[in-house]
Amino acid sequence: MEENIITSAQNPKIKRLQLLQQKSSERRKSGLFVVEGRRELQHCINAGFEVDTAFVCLDLLEEGYEAPAKKVFEVSRDIYEKIAYRGSTEGIVAEVVARQRTLDDLSLGESPLVVVLESVEKPGNLGAVLRSADAAGADAVIVCDPLTDLYNPNLIRSSIGAIFTVPCVACSSDECIAFLKQRGISILTAQLQDSSLYYDIDMRRPTAIVMGTESTGLTNQWRQAADAHIRIPMLGRLDSLNVSVSAAILLFEAVRQRQ
Numbered sequence: 001m002e003e004n005i006i007t008s009a010q011n012p013k014i015k016r017l018q019l020l021q022q023k024s025s026e027r028r029k030s031g032l033f034v035v036e037g038r039r040e041l042q043h044c045i046n047a048g049f050e051v052d053t054a055f056v057c058l059d060l061l062e063e064g065y066e067a068p069a070k071k072v073f074e075v076s077r078d079i080y081e082k083i084a085y086r087g088s089t090e091g092i093v094a095e096v097v098a099r100q101r102t103l104d105d106l107s108l109g110e111s112p113l114v115v116v117l118e119s120v121e122k123p124g125n126l127g128a129v130l131r132s133a134d135a136a137g138a139d140a141v142i143v144c145d146p147l148t149d150l151y152n153p154n155l156i157r158s159s160i161g162a163i164f165t166v167p168c169v170a171c172s173s174d175e176c177i178a179f180l181k182q183r184g185i186s187i188l189t190a191q192l193q194d195s196s197l198y199y200d201i202d203m204r205r206p207t208a209i210v211m212g213t214e215s216t217g218l219t220n221q222w223r224q225a226a227d228a229h230i231r232i233p234m235l236g237r238l239d240s241l242n243v244s245v246s247a248a249i250l251l252f253e254a255v256r257q258r259q
Contacts, residue, residue, distance in 0.1 A: 005074045006055070009082055013073060017055065017083055020095060024149040031098050033151030038065070038090040043161030053095040055083060060091030067092060085157060098151055101169045103142070103179045112139040112185060113203075113254050115247060116176060116210040118218055121147045127158025128244030134162040136251035141166055142208075144173040177225045180208050186227045189218055190246060192239060195229035203254035211243050211250075 006014060019026040020034050027033050032052060035041045045051065045068055054069035057080035075083070083093050108114070115133050120126050120143055133141050148155065150170055156163055171179075180187055185206040190198075210226070212218035223229070232241065232249055241249075 006079060007076065009079050013053070014055075014075075014079065014083060017053075017093065017095060021083075021153050024152065027098065027149065027151050032095045033098050033156075034093060034153050035096050035156060036084055036086065036093045036153065037157075038062075038092055040156060040161040040164075041068075041092060041094055041096075043164040044094075044096055047164040049099065049164070050097040051094050052097055055080070055093045057091040062090065065092075067094070069094060085153065101167060103169055103171055103175060106140050106167055106169060108139045108183070108206075111204065111258075112183075112206050113137070113251070113258075114139055114180070114185060114208040115141045115251065116144060116180075116187075116208050117141070117243070118144045118173060118210065118212045118222060119147055120243070121213060123148045123152040123155035124158040125242065125244050127155045127160075127163070128242075129247045130155075130159040130162035130166050130168065132244065132248040132251050133166045136248075136255050138166060138251060141168045142176050142179075143168065143170045144176050146170045173219070173221055177221070181225075187222075187225055188228050188230050188250075189222050189226040190231065190250065191218055191223060191229050192231055192234075193229070195231040198230040198232055198250055198253055201228050201230050203257045207254060209247070209250045209254070211246060214240055214243055 020032055035044050051069040053071040054067035055073050055075050056067050057075055057077055059077045115129060115138055117129060126148065130141055150168055185208050187208050187210060188201060189210045210222055232246060
């Protein structure tokens with residue numbers, strides 16, 4: 001393990017780390033992404049990811065903790081504050097080797113519960129959906145035609161590491177629909193039009209809960225592929241909920257039915 005002390009924010013390693021945080025193109029080119037915080041990093045390691053480089057601030061790091069990385073660099077508190085988005089991340093930021101899952105990599109149970117998101121835009125929303133999927137014991141989250149990359153630091157932070165605890169795959173809608181139909185997984189699309197109340201639909205069978213963006217909803221491709229259209233009753237003046245709230249409601253209805 002290589003150990004060094006970095007004393008300047010102009011150090012090339014710090015500049016590369018910041019580029020990885022800021023640019024998806026840099027993450028794709030290098031095959032690396034950034035994880036901040038001990039809890040998130042531990043979930044990442046438990047999922048089998050390889051930690052390439054760790055940057056640690058000994059003033060914040062728990063005494064005796066050894067960073068599980070091939071290369072470890074010590075940084076001062078002021079440099080750590082430049083590279084960390086949160087102050088309460090226990091003094092560690094790491095560069096991790098990316099892995100690209102495909103649909104074929106998913107291992108689904110006998111009666112799988114899957115969340116599908118079409119063209120999700122906001123990393124924070126996807127992160128929140130992943131947290132709900134983890135809590136509900138979902139088998140996978142599939143992101144179709146994504147507008148954000150799965151290793152966006154905002155996504156990792158908002159998911160509190162659930163991006164590593166729930167299998168998550170990005171693919172096209174065509175690929176996902178074919179995958180679900182080949183496996184006999186019922187496609188339930190969340191939509192207001194021509195729909196039934198969500199609690200009247202059987203979710204004990206293999207189920208995929210499909211949601212679109214808050215602004216435009218699902219495309220016709222998904223509406224036509226659906227086995228059933230479901231809705232959450234809206235009793236106020238607005239006609240939509242945040243996608244992460246909707247996902248939590250629908251997931252835990254599936255949990256309730258399966259108990």
